[in-house]
Amino acid sequence: MGSLFQFNQLTSAALPALPILLLSNNSVETTLPAQNDTLIDAAQNTMASATRLKMPTDFPSLLTFTHTFSALRDYLKLIVLGGSFEALRRLYSASYRSLVDRFFITATFESEDVSYEWMLFWLSSRPQFRRFRDFSVSTGGLSLDESALEIDDNMDEGLRQRTRPVRYLPSYSSSYWMWYKGRYITISRTRDDSRYSSTLRITIFSRDRSILDSLILEARQNWLSERTDKIEIYACGGFDIDWNHVASRSKRPLNSIILDDGISEFLLHDARDFMKSRQWYADRGIPFRRGYLLYGVPGSGKTSIIHSLAGELGLDIYIISLSKTGLDDCALNALISSLPEHCIAIMEDIDAAFTHGLTRDRTDMKLEDLRHRDAVFSDAVVKDTQITLSGLLNALDGVSAQEGRLLFATTNRYHSLDPALIRPGRMDIHIEFRLASRYQARELYKRFYFPDAPDEVTMDDEASSDSGYDTPTIDPIDDEPPKYNGTTHLARAPKLSKKKIEQLAEQFAARIPERKLSMASLQGYLMSYKTRPFQAVDDVERWVEDTREGQDWRATADKA
Numbered sequence: 001m002g003s004l005f006q007f008n009q010l011t012s013a014a015l016p017a018l019p020i021l022l023l024s025n026n027s028v029e030t031t032l033p034a035q036n037d038t039l040i041d042a043a044q045n046t047m048a049s050a051t052r053l054k055m056p057t058d059f060p061s062l063l064t065f066t067h068t069f070s071a072l073r074d075y076l077k078l079i080v081l082g083g084s085f086e087a088l089r090r091l092y093s094a095s096y097r098s099l100v101d102r103f104f105i106t107a108t109f110e111s112e113d114v115s116y117e118w119m120l121f122w123l124s125s126r127p128q129f130r131r132f133r134d135f136s137v138s139t140g141g142l143s144l145d146e147s148a149l150e151i152d153d154n155m156d157e158g159l160r161q162r163t164r165p166v167r168y169l170p171s172y173s174s175s176y177w178m179w180y181k182g183r184y185i186t187i188s189r190t191r192d193d194s195r196y197s198s199t200l201r202i203t204i205f206s207r208d209r210s211i212l213d214s215l216i217l218e219a220r221q222n223w224l225s226e227r228t229d230k231i232e233i234y235a236c237g238g239f240d241i242d243w244n245h246v247a248s249r250s251k252r253p254l255n256s257i258i259l260d261d262g263i264s265e266f267l268l269h270d271a272r273d274f275m276k277s278r279q280w281y282a283d284r285g286i287p288f289r290r291g292y293l294l295y296g297v298p299g300s301g302k303t304s305i306i307h308s309l310a311g312e313l314g315l316d317i318y319i320i321s322l323s324k325t326g327l328d329d330c331a332l333n334a335l336i337s338s339l340p341e342h343c344i345a346i347m348e349d350i351d352a353a354f355t356h357g358l359t360r361d362r363t364d365m366k367l368e369d370l371r372h373r374d375a376v377f378s379d380a381v382v383k384d385t386q387i388t389l390s391g392l393l394n395a396l397d398g399v400s401a402q403e404g405r406l407l408f409a410t411t412n413r414y415h416s417l418d419p420a421l422i423r424p425g426r427m428d429i430h431i432e433f434r435l436a437s438r439y440q441a442r443e444l445y446k447r448f449y450f451p452d453a454p455d456e457v458t459m460d461d462e463a464s465s466d467s468g469y470d471t472p473t474i475d476p477i478d479d480e481p482p483k484y485n486g487t488t489h490l491a492r493a494p495k496l497s498k499k500k501i502e503q504l505a506e507q508f509a510a511r512i513p514e515r516k517l518s519m520a521s522l523q524g525y526l527m528s529y530k531t532r533p534f535q536a537v538d539d540v541e542r543w544v545e546d547t548r549e550g551q552d553w554r555a556t557a558d559k560a
């Protein structure tokens, strides 16, 4: 640097003398005034010293020139200066971090985890949060009732149904602060577009971790108390195949599923008994797990009873889709190991993943062999399913399989299942779900029209046109046949005496062929007579003849 500077000084001194020097070499030299001689001398001296310094003209010499001692000294100064700045910066950030570590507690909540929803729910119900002025407005995802914007009471019913609740959530671009139990807390939410997920970060100015504990417990409590009548449903999904909260569903009363006498009660009692028997299992060295295999015809209530049991037992549901793309043995194992201790895990249509046969490992079979083994085996199944039977067996009862869980598997093809999969220990209880019996048809009818028919009503109203509800336009007897399938949900069936209800249900059941129609089709039929129990009884015979299931039954009956 120093040399460069000197060089600049020299050249700037020599430059003004340059024209004089040039002129002095010309023929006009003699015409120059005498006082110029001194100037010429000075210029010549300056140029001489400049020539002595020899300004490099080529690149290698320039390089050498910049490596002179004084240049290096300037470089060194720069390095020391820069280094000091960087050291100071690092010192500042380390001290800041240690300050934060020492005096603040930070917790992050990922959107894939249900705790994220607890915190959002807690946050959006805080009066302090509502005071802020920057929000992210959401109409989807979480059902955070507390934070939902009130819908105008006068809104048209059609519009109301089409309107999703509007909620205020923390925005991604701001951070918020508030007081919690006298502590200062900050909240920020960030989004990770590459993973379609977001993170909520809460920092508390406190050294006491119990404040965070109490915040999380309070948030969870708030959330759960809003959901005493709900069950949470989780499914495997996302980029890193993990459990994601997918829905909250209302509990379904157990008596709304009509099975053959005693089956629902048996299942409920068995599951309750299991949940209380940890010690019993431990004493005998038996893995503390229970598996139920519900098999039988479609639409017979297999899925419905599981949901209803989850509500009765207060457990959440974890759905394992064996045919999910990207799910392999390893991921399945990890998923099953990460189930919570008390939960209901469901594997629906367990046969779907193994329709290709009874092999213990599909990797040792060629696709062609697999296709030939089962006529209904589709290409989609071949491509998508990466689970092997041995992988599934290991996941179900391997060392890492979660203890305490209830596993429910359903299938329509019981006999295509590998015996190893359904042996006791894996599937302890096997229950067959059959087509509707007359008993079921009768109970379904009663439940459908008179879900809460009070015993004390004695009005025998065969001739009455008073519905007893706020729907006087609907005449229970003289109602027109439906012009379309389905009627308004707002209308109610007429109020009838218990005796009358029994009588109608009996007539209905008598017209249903035993074990020929599924409960789902009976329910579908009744749905088109929502408010017309009499008409439903009158028309049922015709419907049985017309319906496909009924025709199949007639064809078999005729052959016989």
Ligand SMILES: Nc1ncnc2c1ncn2[C@@H]1O[C@H](COP(=O)(O)OP(=O)(O)OP(=O)(O)O)[C@@H](O)[C@H]1O
Residues within 6 Å of the ligand: 256, 257, 258, 259, 297, 298, 299, 300, 301, 302, 303, 304, 305, 410, 411, 412, 433, 444, 519, 520, 521, 523
């Ligand atoms: N036993 C039953 N009692 C009351 N409703 C039933 C019964 N069986 C089926 N339904 C009704 O039929 C519909 C379908 O039932 P569900 O999905 O539980 O049948 P599923 O046996 O699981 O059928 P799939 O094997 O096709 O999955 C539900 O709406 C349910 O309310």
